[in-house]
Amino acid sequence: MRFFKIFLISIVFAAGVAWLSYTFWHAYQPKPLQLQGQVEAQQYNISSKIAGRIDQVFVRKGDLIEKGQLVFTIFSPEIDAKLAQAVAGKDAADALAKEANTGARKQQIEAAREQWKQAKAAADLKEKTFHRIDSLYSDGVVAEQKRDEAYSQFQAARFAANSAYQMFKMAEEGARNEEIEAAEGKARMAAGAVAEAEVYAAETRIESWHGGEVSQVLLQSGELAPQGFPVVTILDMNDAWVVFHVREDRLAEFAKGTEFTASIPSLTNSSQRFRVSHVAVMGDFATWRATNSDKGFDMRSFEVEARPINPIEGLRAGMSVLVQK
16 A cells, blocks of 8 residues: 555656656747738829819728729819910910911901002102202292202102002011911910810819729818828728738748748638738837847848738738748
């Protein structure tokens, strides 16, 4: 009986020693590396190039939209006024260009011709008057002053007739090439102003450049939208990735192109394959880990991005992803 007790105590003691030995051995075994990251997705901000008041918003949070779908409209009477002003300026410039190319009307040419004939007739009369007075001056009937006055009036009438003739020829020939080119240039400039106003008017109807899911609607109908302010934000879950923070002593395990398995607790099929697509050092504000003094340096943290090899159904931005190495 005594022997049995001693044997039983020995077995209990041996079991305790074995358990303590295993516990110490297990405690000093290197623990597997467990990293926790999160899912991120490409985000797009839908905004307007012009400022104005939000007229209507056609989407809500959670809606799936396609590329080219109308998202919101802006009410801007200032744009309508600028467009009307630009169209009026274009009409005026086109009319001037047409007039320059067409030349003077027949009535204008005839009026210029009649003015030239009238001035020429007056010049002829002044010339005859001068010759009569000059003849009387030679006979000593009139003073030299009268002769000089008649000559001056004759010269002035001749110059006026010549000027009227030049005006008639100008009306007959039409505008110069330089004037036509200048008028056509102004017409093109006015057309550009109209095109610019039409572009701004088109910017009051904002369509999405990308497909995705609406994550935020920051402004509603009636609110003022500054130029370039993101009114609607969308996420493209087809362009999603996972972000981890890895110390540089384990960075070799996550080289670019490396594939690994990770689990996503939020999904039923949590085990998924990923491929490292980008590695970048984090900023100086990131936590540094002090190493043993014999290594002589402190380890930095790196940001590792990995993309799923196959599409993952139900993946959402912000989900936790766990990796064990």
